[in-house]
Amino acid sequence: MASSDLKVSISEKTVSSVEAGFPPSKHHGADIRFHGVVRDEEDGRIITGIDYSCYPDMAGGELDKIVATMLDENPEHLVAIHHRIGFVAAGEASLLIRVQTAHSQAAFDISREYLRRIKKTVPIWKKPIFAKNPS
Amino acid sequence: MASSDLKVSISEKTVSSVEAGFPPSKHHGADIRFHGVVRDEEDGRIITGIDYSCYPDMAGGELDKIVATMLDENPEHLVAIHHRIGFVAAGEASLLIRVQTAHSQAAFDISREYLRRIKKTVPIWKKPIFAKNPS
Numbered sequence: 292m293a294s295s296d297l298k299v300s301i302s303e304k305t306v307s308s309v310e311a312g313f314p315p316s317k318h319h320g321a322d323i324r325f326h327g328v329v330r331d332e333e334d335g336r337i338i339t340g341i342d343y344s345c346y347p348d349m350a351g352g353e354l355d356k357i358v359a360t361m362l363d364e365n366p367e368h369l370v371a372i373h374h375r376i377g378f379v380a381a382g383e384a385s386l387l388i389r390v391q392t393a394h395s396q397a398a399f400d401i402s403r404e405y406l407r408r409i410k411k412t413v414p415i416w417k418k419p420i421f422a423k424n425p426s
Numbered sequence: 427m428a429s430s431d432l433k434v435s436i437s438e439k440t441v442s443s444v445e446a447g448f449p450p451s452k453h454h455g456a457d458i459r460f461h462g463v464v465r466d467e468e469d470g471r472i473i474t475g476i477d478y479s480c481y482p483d484m485a486g487g488e489l490d491k492i493v494a495t496m497l498d499e500n501p502e503h504l505v506a507i508h509h510r511i512g513f514v515a516a517g518e519a520s521l522l523i524r525v526q527t528a529h530s531q532a533a534f535d536i537s538r539e540y541l542r543r544i545k546k547t548v549p550i551w552k553k554p555i556f557a558k559n560p561s
Contacts, residue, residue: 319465321460325533395541
């Protein structure tokens with residue numbers, strides 16, 4: 292199944308630009324957008340951001356699998372997932388999970404489960420870029 | 427405490443225009459935006475939208491109370507809530523709850539709890555506008 296059918300993308304596009312293109316729905320009363328944001332510290336040290344990299348086919352294939360399984364388990368939701376790669380500055384989002392359901396409780400449960408599965412199995416590498424010490 | 431301090435608003439502004447002004451944060455790795463969207467049916471009948479109304483001081487005061495209590499219970503989060511009033515067409519959002527936390531699990535728990543409390547106690551009236559039968 293192609294990534295495009297499942298609304299999964301991995302690219303250097305910002306999360307906000309992807310989110311801007313989201314179509315509305317009259318059938319889904321709950322629409323959750325989870326943003327995973329780069330924080331400015333890693334192991335107690337200040338960072339300027341994170342450089343994300345992956346083999347797009349491998350990471351995209353794993354995302355597709357997660358979406359296919361989740362839709363099989365909960366057929367009544369819509370989903371869109373975007374993982375930004377390349378350098379993402381602290382304060383910007385690297386991950387977007389959008390879930391739409393008819394009612395709100397399912398949207399919270401399903402979004403949380405997507406995040407859990409993505410964190411667990413999608414092979415995307417993170418290289419923190421440490422702030423230079425003042426010289 | 428004034429509503430503005432607590433980032434609570436009730437007005438005819440669209441959810442997307444409020445969301446566009448959200449400041450980023452380098453300290454919060456999770457940023458959830460819950461949109462409550464108007465669906466196109468009510469009790470099995472097609473509607474074109476919902477007309478929301480309230481006494482702003484009363485509804486705003488109740489929202490302020492919810493936020494103050496939640497911040498007391500979970501001091502480590504940021505929140506912004508917007509309820510749109512007036513006519514909201516089916517497919518558009520009437521409620522926005524934004525919660526930012528350092529880590530993701532708390533963001534899901536806290537957003538869900540805001541929604542539960544808002545639904546339970548904030549006095550905003552909903553008048554569904556039914557689609558006209560074809561004549």
